Amino acid sequence: MENRDRHYDPDVYVIRGIYQMQDLDFNLSQFGIFLQNDTIMITFHLRGSVDSLGRKIMAGDVLELPHLKDEYALDDSTVALRRFYVIQDVTRPAAGFSPTWYPHLLRAKCVPLVDSQEFKEIFDSDSGAGDGSTLRDMLSTYKQSIDINNQILEQANLDAPISGYETKHLFVLPLTKDGLVDTADASDIDNDASTDNHSLDASIILQSPSKDLYVGYLTGDGTPPNGAPYGFGINFPTSPVTGQFYLRTDYLPNRLFRYDGKHWLRYEDNVRMTLNNFGNNDVSSGVHAGNAVRKTQKTSFINNNNTATIAGEVVVERQALSKALKPRADV
Numbered sequence: 001m002e003n004r005d006r007h008y009d010p011d012v013y014v015i016r017g018i019y020q021m022q023d024l025d026f027n028l029s030q031f032g033i034f035l036q037n038d039t040i041m042i043t044f045h046l047r048g049s050v051d052s053l054g055r056k057i058m059a060g061d062v063l064e065l066p067h068l069k070d071e072y073a074l075d076d077s078t079v080a081l082r083r084f085y086v087i088q089d090v091t092r093p094a095a096g097f098s099p100t101w102y103p104h105l106l107r108a109k110c111v112p113l114v115d116s117q118e119f120k121e122i123f124d125s126d127s128g129a130g131d132g133s134t135l136r137d138m139l140s141t142y143k144q145s146i147d148i149n150n151q152i153l154e155q156a157n158l159d160a161p162i163s164g165y166e167t168k169h170l171f172v173l174p175l176t177k178d179g180l181v182d183t184a185d186a187s188d189i190d191n192d193a194s195t196d197n198h199s200l201d202a203s204i205i206l207q208s209p210s211k212d213l214y215v216g217y218l219t220g221d222g223t224p225p226n227g228a229p230y231g232f233g234i235n236f237p238t239s240p241v242t243g244q245f246y247l248r249t250d251y252l253p254n255r256l257f258r259y260d261g262k263h264w265l266r267y268e269d270n271v272r273m274t275l276n277n278f279g280n281n282d283v284s285s286g287v288h289a290g291n292a293v294r295k296t297q298k299t300s301f302i303n304n305n306n307t308a309t310i311a312g313e314v315v316v317e318r319q320a321l322s323k324a325l326k327p328r329a330d331v
Contacts, residue, residue, distance in 0.1 A: 004117045006060065010125070015052045017042040017063075017108070040085065043093060044106045057108055061087045062122060079129045081138060084113035084122070115140035157274075164218025164272040172225035174209040182207040208243035208258065212268045222247050222256045222270030230256070236264055 019042040042063070049057045068083035089109040096105025115123055115136060123136035136142075174182040183206055208228055212220070224230050230245035231237065232254075237246060240259040245267065248255050254270040304318040 006118045006121070008062065008119075008121050012064075013052050015044060015049055015057075017044045019043065038112055040110050042108045042110055043096070044108060046096075046104050046106050049106060057087060057090055057106060059087050059089055060118075061108075062113060062119065063087065063110060078131075079127060079138075082135070084139075085110040086113050086119070113139075115142045162272045162274055164221075165216060166221075167214040167219050168221065168223060168227075170214055170225075172209045172213055174207050208245065210258070210260065218271050220256075220268035220270060221272045222254050222268065224256065224258075224267075240264075 019040050022040075024038065044057055046056065049055075063085045065083050065085060070081040070083070073081050087108045087110055091107050091109075092103045093105050093107040096103050096107070098104055113119055113122070123140060124134055127133045127135050127138050129138075176182045206226065209225055212225075214225075224245040228245055230247055232247035232249050234248065234250040236248075236257070237244070240246070242259060242261040244259045246257050246259070246264065247270075248257060251269075253273075256267045256270070257264040258267045259265075302318075306317045307314050308317055309315070
């Protein structure tokens with residue numbers, strides 16, 4: 001029952017409270033540097049808060065502490081940076097009970113305000129600089145955090161453009177049942193050498209391996225070993241030869257087949273994809289140029305933003321069942 005869309009009163013109420021000032025120390029722990037003492041406990045008078053607010057203070061109230069303003073910011077701000085705290089919890093301190101056992105004090109646990117959905121109205125308010133800027137422009141670090149995160153992702157994309165392990169550079173030596181090197185027919189070698197007009201390579205001299213020898217976690221890339229040529233499409237060739245490879249693009253992920261003389265047998269699946277959810281975006285240029293676009297249920301179904309035109313009406317393909325199956329009156 002958490003309320004994410006909170007509405008705050010634009011009027012400012014003055015209320016007095018007492019808390020103990022503490023030095024802010026950095027704590028170097030095993031998980032990094034943490035700022036200690038950023039949580040403060042402020043004590044308010046119960047009757048004073050009711051007289052000022054019309055009610056008791058409660059969790060979710062936002063406090064502005066005027067004595068913590070920063071008048072000498074390191075940027076070009078013309079106004080002092082204001083400091084806001086949000087109340088997380090309100091209790092009755094043990095010292096706030098009178099001799100008649102009635103409470104007269106409230107103790108509020110307060111933490112610094114962060115740029116989140118709950119406090120959108122506060123961060124969207126005017127900063128007071130007179131240039132149309134908002135408190136978000138001056139106090140929020142959200143944009144800087146997103147920029148840093150995007151740069152980290154971009155560097156990760158440069159270091160590892162696609163998932164899994166590269167096996168294209170690994171040589172495969174096919175063997176016969178007797179343990180001898182399985183070479184191609186002499187006629188095929190002569191024909192290939194004369195027509196291609198280049199030096200012989202392993203894909204011409206050797207017979208294509210009957211199975212994938214480099215099998216591991218995300219090693220399949222849909223490419224035959226030793227640089228052997230292959231075709232691709234949604235239908236198998238009509239006149240294949242033994243050892244021929246063919247990539248079926250109508251499979252998800254794409255599947256590489258090898259012809260053994262009688263049947264097309266599965267060789268491997270192209271499971272190495274880009275690590276970002278590009279969806280249907282073009283990756284013909286940039287870091288992921290030439291790599292297969294990641295296609296998962298998340299990119300094609302959950303994040304489906306496509307539209308379709310049905311009977312002249314533009315309809316969003318991704319719809320909730322409550323809307324898709326909602327009965328409509330006949331026109």
